Amino acid sequence: xxxxxxxxxxxxxxxxxxxxxxxxxxxxxxxxxxxxxxxxxxxxxxxxxxxxxxxxxxxxxxxxxxxxxxxxxxxxxxxxxxxxxxxxxxxxxxxxxxxxxxxxxxxxxxxxxxxxxxxxxxxxxxxxxxxxxxxxxxxxxxxxxxxxxxxxxxxxxxxxxxxxxxxxxxxxxxxxxxxxxxxxxxxxxxxxxxxxxxxxxxxxxxxxxxxxxxxxxxxxxxxxxxxxxxxxxxxxxxxxxxxxxxxxxxxxxxxxxxxxxxxxxxxxxxxxxxxxxxxxxxxxxxxxxxxxxxxxxxxxxxxxxxxxxxxxxxxxx
Numbered sequence: 001x002x003x004x005x006x007x008x009x010x011x012x013x014x015x016x017x018x019x020x021x022x023x024x025x026x027x028x029x030x031x032x033x034x035x036x037x038x039x040x041x042x043x044x045x046x047x048x049x050x051x052x053x054x055x056x057x058x059x060x061x062x063x064x065x066x067x068x069x070x071x072x073x074x075x076x077x078x079x080x081x082x083x084x085x086x087x088x089x090x091x092x093x094x095x096x097x098x099x100x101x102x103x104x105x106x107x108x109x110x111x112x113x114x115x116x117x118x119x120x121x122x123x124x125x126x127x128x129x130x131x132x133x134x135x136x137x138x139x140x141x142x143x144x145x146x147x148x149x150x151x152x153x154x155x156x157x158x159x160x161x162x163x164x165x166x167x168x169x170x171x172x173x174x175x176x177x178x179x180x181x182x183x184x185x186x187x188x189x190x191x192x193x194x195x196x197x198x199x200x201x202x203x204x205x206x207x208x209x210x211x212x213x214x215x216x217x218x219x220x221x222x223x224x225x226x227x228x229x230x231x232x233x234x235x236x237x238x239x240x241x242x243x244x245x246x247x248x249x250x251x252x253x254x255x256x257x258x259x260x261x262x263x264x265x266x267x268x269x270x271x272x273x274x275x276x277x278x279x280x281x282x283x284x285x286x287x288x289x290x291x292x293x294x295x296x297x298x299x300x301x302x303x304x305x306x307x308x309x310x311x312x313x314x315x316x317x
Contacts, residue, residue: 002101002153003034003080007070008088010042013049015089015197020053022091027098034058034080037088040070068164068171071149075159083156085149089197093117096124096193100153103187109133110183113152117192124192131188136180139188140240144247144287145180147173150194158182165225169218174226177244181237212259219252220269224276243286249278250293257310266303 004023008016016037023035035057039045041064047054062073071085082104086092100112117124131139139145149164149172162178164171180186223245230241256269273279280298285291296302 001028001032001080001104002082002084003036003074003078003156004084004086005071005074005078006035006037006086006088007040007067007074008037008042008046009040009064009070010044011089013046016046017050017053019086019088019091020050020057022094023086024056025094026092026101028101030056034078036060036074036077038062038070038074038077040064040066066167068166068168071171072163072166075163078156080156082153083159084153086194087150087196090150091195093124093193093195095126096128096191099128099191100189100193103130103189104153107133107185107187109155109185109187110158111136111152111154111180111186113139113146113186113188114191114193115189116146116148116151116194116196118196118198125190128189128191130190131186133185133187136183136186137237137240139186140177140180140244141236143188145176145244147176148196149175150196152176154179154183165222168221169215170222173219173248174222177226177241178229181233181241216252216256216259216269219248219255220272223248223252223273223278227276227278243284245278246282246284247286247290249273250281250290250297253279253281253297254293254306254310257306258313261307261311263303263307266307 006016006019020035023033026033037057037059039059039061041062045061047059050057058077060073060077062070074085075083096114100114103109103112147170159179160182162175162182164175226241226245226248230238230245233241252273253266253270256266260266270279281294283294296306
């Protein structure tokens, strides 16, 4: 019924065990689940410390190629009706994920999108609110997305030839909206079903200047690719992806300021966005946050305010 694609690289085995145990704790029988562990070239295989779990997992080891390459390998191996990506240092929250499984069992959507939790003591939420069935395009036109590829359960047949772009950061931000556009039926639920652990040494918290500039460069390329895709889509799908592109452009401007603190670098990137037709930010009131950010970012005085205010914030959006 579900293939769980776990991506692993040089992590404490204790975290990996917790991850696998959280999957085994679900109501799925052994014949209904497939746990695929993609070892992306770790220095030491974790198998010796997983001896009691070997009958429950499919272990695939490959040369180190990064998260995108590991997930792509998992997509090629998986045979389940539905797929779920899980980073090996995270875990599923049993009670809330069971709710997502029930949505799949009884309504059979192409995708179930759920919420993440960051509190290690979280056991999900007791009550759940679910949207009506809608297409992925409808969902993208009406609400914001969490780009993480781990925050949804999806039918394998809608993936087709879609794969993650290898060798890039922010790969989820490209894969998720493109996958949603392929989904005819989606349910969005507030169930906090996935525990996301942000470790200090993770790829998203590395603080070197080179890493920051790579993050911005990869985000820029994803923006441009998504914009080109949007330009080729039918009207409703184009509106859906354009909204996502506009919001990612806002995030990009925010991160240029937050990660570099340089007005000169910001001006260079705004000129790049202008030439690509992405700046000034279009007058759309998607959310209040987008509306006020757009008003500030589209003029010089507002940019000066953002340059002073954003570095004072403790966390990125």
